[in-house]
Amino acid sequence: MNSDQNKPSADENSRLMGNANRKELLAWALYDFANSGYTTVVQTTIFSTYFVGVIAGAAQGVAPGLSTLLWSLAIGVANFIVMIGGPLIGAIADQRACKKRFLLISSVGCIASTALLALVGPGDIGLGMVLVTVSAIMFAGGENLIAAFLPEIVPEENMGRMSGYGWSLGYFGGLLTLGICLAYIIWAKQHGLPETHVVPVTLLITAAIFALAATPTFLWLHERAIPVALNRSLSNLQIGYARLAHTFKEAARFRDLLWFLVTLGVYQSGVSTVVVLAAIYAQEVMGFDTQSLIVLIMVVNVTAAVGAFICGHLQDRMGSVPTLAITLLIWIVAVMVALFASKTAHMWIAGNIIGLAMGASQAVGRALVSKFSPTERAGEFLGLWGLVNRLSAIVGPLSYGLINYWSNGDHRMSLLSTLSFFIVGLALLCKVNESRGKAAALMGDAG
Template sequence: MDQKRARAWAMYDWANSAFATTMIAAVLPVFYQTVAAADLEGAVATSYWAFSQTIAMILVAVLAPLLGAAADQGGRKGLFLLIAAIVGAVASALIGFTGRGDYVAVSVLFIIATLGFSGGNTFYDSMLRDIAPPDQRHALSARGYTYGYLGGGLLLLVHIVLIQGWASFGFTSQIQAMQIVFMTAGLWWLLFSIPLFRNVPLIEPKHTDSSQFSPKIGVLRTAKQSVKSVLRTLLHIKKYPELFKYLVAFWLFNDGISTIISMAAIYGAEIGIGATHLIAALLITQFVGVPFTFLFEKLPVKIGAKNALYLSLGFYVVIVIVGYFMNSPLHFYILAAMVGMVQGGSQSLARSIYSQLVPASKATEFFGFMSLSGKVSAALGPAVFGLTAAMTGTSRLAILSVLFFFLSGMWFLTKVDLPKGEREAIEDDDKSLPPDHNTPSGFTV
């Protein structure tokens, strides 16, 4: 494995985590609640933010198969990722020019930036197979997560200092400090993306002939192929009962996790917790997440992967219940630390368990479907949250609605027989191998 390319790949996680921490989880939700939508009632502003999340995820889900297939067909993953990064970073920076009452503009720019972030990750994730051999992909993937936690946490710390000490830095108000924060988030994203684009070709050498992809005939054909591919994969997955049941469980509990990440800060702002406390608490989540993610790498050896996942999801149930009663900054700090204890571990376990149930011969196809379907399901949680807040006039009941996703996901998980699912995957691979097969395929060094 080329270590220089590997480091450059991981650095992109450092770069785009500026959007994940500052724009999705911490500063922008508070800005939306207290500034952009300040003229709206608290629950209405919260529901509008939730609907913005839902619209963004639906658009990502619709466009991802088309863009991914087009990039693969033309060997342009690097180019597509560059375009996505620029679009996302510029849209993030432009939010710095919005102010009081501009909630529509903020929602539109946030949706565009999310397309750049989540859409770009489709190309970024797919590069892992090109950069690392099979036995080193898990380690490199973990390195990317670590870089993301550290990079996103470091920038969020800088942003807390800017917002908290706005007068010392010459800003006219805390609002102006937040606006500068959005601009620096976009700049950070672009600046630390440079190593990747200097070390990974924008157009893969074997596709340098532009005739490989023609927009005039390629887009429509690619769209049809993408739809057929998704339907074909769904039919394939249904042939593996344990894998399919696990996917249903994943869709549900992953939706709960995604909703907690995207709605925590704006929920805190609505119930009266100050912006500085909210952002500082989410910084705690970042740095608590690093050691506890490593801990969850060891936990499956002690108690089993499925039990470890139960433990993390059960902890989320406690988090939601405690969140309902939250009414002080201290409570939010405690909740932030609790989320940090299980956030990285639950996502890591969900991915590794899935990998055990997937036939090696269909790994790329099935992981692509998991990514796509996860984005579709992630649109439901914020929508339910937003509708509940709009109908009840309070987000306290909306936060309880997230319990449905965790509890139903855990129930479906009880129906999954992991050993049987692993046997089904192995047996499928054995059937697909030729009689003289004796070495793994799919990667050459």
């Protein structure tokens, strides 16, 4: 047999080297555009406040602070499940080269469960928690999988920029979804429609936009990974866990990656808290109504897109670690402004500072993990990135929810825990050596 038959063709070599064309890069970034409507409408703005104020509100006999805790628990359970399963899914996707198939499954699941949330009304606390949990699981799974494509489509020196483009486009996706929802809410108010009618329609709008905007991803984005020869005596679970076990055995080779994951887990706990509870804070403490909240989040999305775009270029010039340190300082300032806010104008200032910091910190985090990951194990290591994100999405919001419940609904006291995450995260970041981490990833590729 001719040995050349086992060698990749020129076209395969081109694809494996990450020579993606503009259409394919756009397809990758459009997924961030597509799924951002879910986070802004369901987790951040409309449905989160609807759940706390209406579905599990005081009119339903729920004790002060308990509705916020129940919301935090639903998000926490979802992220716990993803935390356990994310690295496993990433390992199997790498082994079998099926990231795109798993991405489709998670996307359909998130879209369907978001649409089903339209059926949840006042008092349907259990159904609401279940559907929010399912939708959050599917969303997070898709987020991990789309990130795993990044090292396949761009070279290492452009990862920061491409990640920034994705986050920027994502914030504009959230902005578009919120804008359409706001237009409908204004129209519905003019026609005297109740909130119990308006909110379900916004959820259907969100699901439809997700489905339409994600379609180019599945049409144009290519799976570049090559399946590894399988041991037919092992199941997918055994293969996945065996590969994960091997990853952890080699942890010493990637110490900067692992230390950064610890750092990310701490500061991302603060970010996750802001994402799922900021609108509730603005509603309960500052008296914002739904329309004002949507306008605020729309403005925040613009500043977040600007922050992600600038940060993508900045980190390629001065390095990811220094850039991230700057963004964490901005986070600390933003949370302190919100903590001491006494007027709605103060909340607007805090929101815009939060937007700049959020877009920047999330773009840097994804790019830095990609830089620290050997190319052929990107899905697996970005699964670890997803694991840490999910752990932070449990610790952050749950700590806020528990403090809020124990303090009988004192949101300012709860916000102190959020501030501490950013301060500690900044201190831990000082031990991350970016050059050494990138060198370890290159050694992993060579090995």
